[in-house]
Amino acid sequence: MMTLNQLVLASHNAGKLKELQALLGDAVRVRSVGEFSDVAPEETGLSFVENAILKARHAARLSGLPALADDSGLAVDALGGAPGIHSARYAGGGGDAANNAKLLEALCEVPDAERGARFVCALALVRHAEDPLPIICEGLWQGRILHAPRGTEGFGYDPLFWVPERGCSSAELASAEKNRLSHRARAMLQLRQRLGLA
Numbered sequence: 615m616m617t618l619n620q621l622v623l624a625s626h627n628a629g630k631l632k633e634l635q636a637l638l639g640d641a642v643r644v645r646s647v648g649e650f651s652d653v654a655p656e657e658t659g660l661s662f663v664e665n666a667i668l669k670a671r672h673a674a675r676l677s678g679l680p681a682l683a684d685d686s687g688l689a690v691d692a693l694g695g696a697p698g699i700h701s702a703r704y705a706g707g708g709g710d711a712a713n714n715a716k717l718l719e720a721l722c723e724v725p726d727a728e729r730g731a732r733f734v735c736a737l738a739l740v741r742h743a744e745d746p747l748p749i750i751c752e753g754l755w756q757g758r759i760l761h762a763p764r765g766t767e768g769f770g771y772d773p774l775f776w777v778p779e780r781g782c783s784s785a786e787l788a789s790a791e792k793n794r795l796s797h798r799a800r801a802m803l804q805l806r807q808r809l810g811l812a
């Protein structure tokens with residue numbers, strides 16, 4: 615089992631950082647990669663796992679500390695799994711609002727029964743930049759894409775993601791509730807178990 619005193623979170627996304635911190639609890643002292651650099655590495659992998667490893671190694675190299683990265687995204691059935699690993703830049707860099715607008719447009723003719731989607735989260739933890747055996751955990755969250763945004767909590771695609779088990783969008787869930795249900799929560803529970811924190 616890996617013993618951790620300090621950990622760098624290898625993300626530049628404020629919404630994600632907040633969730634990761636809450637999910638880790640206070641057993642580990644957490645730093646953010648933003649303390650070391652404003653420049654995010656290019657996400658050149660073909661999978662969530664490859665991109666998570668690449669971001670974790672980059673942060674470990676910058677900080678000299680163990681690093682945890684999250685690569686996540688939304689996979690929509692009717693779009694063959696898109697935007698997938700390209701979720702953050704789906705609309706070419708216009709941010710969350712542009713991404714959501716593009717998604718709604720892409721699905722405008724798609725009926726409810728075919729609007730299935732899942733959030734995907736891959737976590738990678740490396741002890742150091744060249745760690746040959748990263749810890750990998752994954753989580754999925756099944757839902758459906760709404761026809762218009764609902765709610766103001768969360769970030770990213772949350773206003774468009776219908777959560778069947780709660781009958782609301784993920785942007786209408788309190789953060790503690792999202793942190794019990796989400797793809798990130800599921801992946802993080804596995805990670806906490808692997809680390810002996812859960």
Ligand SMILES: O=P(O)(O)OP(=O)(O)OP(=O)(O)OC[C@H]1O[C@@H](n2cnc3c(O)ncnc32)[C@H](O)[C@@H]1O
Pocket residue numbers: 624625626627630654657669684685686687688701702710713733768769770771772796798
């Ligand atoms: O790479 P880092 O620096 O961590 O930040 P990022 O925002 O670029 O993160 P990703 O590359 O993993 O892209 C994931 C995108 O998928 C979306 N996403 C992931 N998890 C989400 C969640 O819990 N709720 C809503 N959208 C989410 C969101 O738009 C993210 O920008």
Ligand SMILES: [Mg+2]
Pocket residue numbers: 657702
């Ligand atoms: Mg990214």
